[in-house]
């Protein structure tokens with residue numbers, strides 16, 4: 033089988049395609065025959081090594097993680113054999129490969145007919161978007177500032193926030209991304225690479241924002257705290273800039289709070305609820321309340337292109353690796369068809385996820401998200 037690892041830290045070119053035997057699942061594990069792998073930002077930082085900052089350190093050889101969608105091919109000694117043949121999603125290590133070992137305890141069942149892009153969001157990105165939002169305890173009608181809103185997790189968080197009846201201000205770093213952020217439902221899109229971005233947010237929310245969701249860090253986080261209204265809440269779940277800011281206590285005196293979220297910590301703290309989150313996210317995709325924008329589908333051998341796109345901040349939504357290379361967009365990976373995989377292009381109502389969904393007016397719909 034084909035697998036991608038790296039044996040030194042560096043640029044995307046250190047990603048090495050190799051031919052190896054499929055791994056054997058051990059106790060508590062399954063072996064997945066890979067259909068698609070969602071590539072995540074964090075692995076571009078891990079690959080860069082020590083220069084990425086203290087939160088992005090992993091040992092060599094580098095075994096990229098990824099959001100794997102696949103069919104259970106084998107089970108470990110103590111795992112239910114009835115899982116064989118089922119289509120599942122899992123966050124796994126050594127994930128850029130034709131066959132991937134995953135933890136049987138954290139498999140997400142994939143509903144029938146779900147596209148690979150949507151399925152790739154079930155185990156990690158969807159649950160993170162859901163939980164980050166819930167960590168802020170949102171109330172209907174509040175204003176939510178979502179940073180890096182065009183990204184994999186960001187564009188799901190925008191859609192979930194709209195389901196709650198929030199006013200959403202999404203930030204991103206280019207005009208194309210801003211268009212995408214509004215297409216997935218944000219009321220206002222702001223380019224946070226502009227020096228006046230905080231003023232633009234103030235103009236859109238003169239009384240301050242109620243919630244900030246941030247995985248960028250640095251000065252973006254610092255400035256965001258000052259944008260919070262009284263009783264405002266910021267949820268910090270990453271630091272793409274690598275800058276780990278000190279939060280001045282005095283900032284909190286203005287009736288503000290800051291909390292953090294990490295999926296591993298959440299799974300440890302509340303495993304039953306964390307598993308239920310995966311079921312809820314699957315339901316939201318199956319009922320077309322959530323949509324994934326697939327920016328590009330690339331063959332495994334072009335994993336380096338996937339990392340290049342992410343590091344150049346050119347992607348919107350999801351980048352997939354597809355071992356079979358069956359996807360036609362793989363022919364020219366850097367020029368992903370802006371309409372082919374874009375759910376908002378195919379479905380005019382998808383720009384407002386709630387508009388397409390008659391049950392969205394039903395308060396139980398909000399409950400399912402909140």
Ligand SMILES: NC(=O)c1ccc[n+]([C@@H]2O[C@H](COP(=O)([O-])OP(=O)(O)OC[C@H]3O[C@@H](n4cnc5c(N)ncnc54)[C@H](OP(=O)(O)O)[C@@H]3O)[C@@H](O)[C@H]2O)c1
Nearest residue numbers: 073180183184185204205247269270272273293294295345
């Ligand atoms: N807490 C958890 O459990 C958890 C789990 C998974 C991921 N995360 C974090 O969540 C965030 C989103 O993850 P994702 O995989 O969905 O990534 P992503 O949003 O698809 O990609 C990262 C985005 O960050 C933005 N960004 C801002 N400053 C950047 C910089 N200096 N360098 C590069 N990118 C920058 C870019 O968007 P613009 O070009 O629009 O700025 C980029 O597209 C990441 O920070 C990740 O580490 C946290």
